[in-house]
Amino acid sequence: MDCDFDILIVGGGMVGATMAYALSPLPLRIGVIEAVPFKSDNQPSYDDRAIALAYGSARIFEAMGLWHKFADKVSPIKKIHVSDRGHFGVARIDSVEEKVDGLGYVIENRVVGAVLAKALPKLENVELICPATVTDVEMDTNQARLSIESDGQQMQLTSKLVIAADGGNSVVRQLLEIPTRSWDYGQAAVIANVTPERHHQGVAYERFTDTGPVAMLPNSYAETGDPNRCSLVWTVRSGDEDRVLGLSDDDFLAELQTRFGYRLGVLEKVGRRNAYPLKLVRAKQQVRPRLALIGNAAHTLHPIAGQGFNLGQRDVAVLADVLAAAIAKGEDIGATEVMQRYSDWRHWDHKKVIGFTDGLARLFSNPLAPVALARNIGLFTVDVVPPLKRLLSRQTMGLAGKLPRLAMGLPLQG
């Protein structure tokens, strides 16, 4: 049976648009359905956030031929410094020990969006259907059928495979009644750009406090004109975010200073602020026949270790690898066996990263003295035991486990 598309990707956010670009060298007709135009101020994926892109994710972008478009708009992370406010434990990871120029790179979501918005329309086999919202999904043996609303018009499109990349509240996941496991952390992340007195020297700071972690990421590429600029992710208790957002700049900086300390000197300037409620959501099924879930639609994490997009980026690389192999063997790309191969490959990475971030989020928000002592011994041990440190570095850099071709820096085919 002939379908309108081979693949329909629902959601053209950070992960969905990257998926479309990654698949574009393959002989496929790909549609990307996105609700909100890329350059809109209301675009929920390409917003004011800056994320820590792991070394492995940068390598995936490089293998896709996109990295050079980002390279002058990122700040390399030379070192990671993890500490626990008011306690002795510190863990440090250094790019020199890992023999790389950056353990990762800080990049703004808006920058990623601008690059993808330019790159996607140039791809002959990718059609961007935007603004358009998926309102219904039906699966049968031979095809998937999506109902779409665009400019008040209803239409239906069919494909051999649907990739759901429609974020943490995935409509596709809900319409297909895929159950989830979820946990509300009772926390919200307040983000803003902050300029401290001292230059960050490429150090990403993660400081645990009794209300949750405070991260300061180096984010001062040349265009910003502000060499000391850092991106802040400040975790506060749910319900306190409105108060924190509403503080005057001086009061905001004073309160932040007491939580973060003086490692970067006096905090001098703060920009626009936003807040995000923090939850863990994991779909209990990652695939069904003719369906794969990727990115936040499959797993939404606490931002504590900067792993959410990186995990989604590895979903992209593995799914592209599995689909390229299926096409080479003449298989049906939406077949149960093909989907299962993808799900099996992703299983351990998902389990490990979700367990790691969830464990950290709970452990470091626990004020009990014995727990604080145990976690500080943990930080100290990681810092002084080289094999443990190496394990943490590989995980943080996104280089652990069986890597797909793109994550090894190789093109999808050849």
Ligand SMILES: Cc1cc2nc3c(=O)[nH]c(=O)nc-3n(C[C@H](O)[C@H](O)[C@H](O)COP(=O)(O)OP(=O)(O)OC[C@H]3O[C@@H](n4cnc5c(N)ncnc54)[C@H](O)[C@@H]3O)c2cc1C
């Ligand atoms: C404060 C904070 C800091 C973070 N820091 C990091 C970090 O340092 N490192 C890291 O790796 N990750 C980080 N993350 C996580 C990262 O931002 C997310 O994992 C990533 O943005 C998810 O991208 P996505 O494309 O899967 O989903 P989304 O960004 O949610 O995109 C989903 C897209 O689908 C579209 N859509 C939704 N429903 C429909 C529909 N029915 N029809 C059509 N389109 C639809 C939406 O408009 C949107 O464009 C952070 C997150 C937060 C909140």
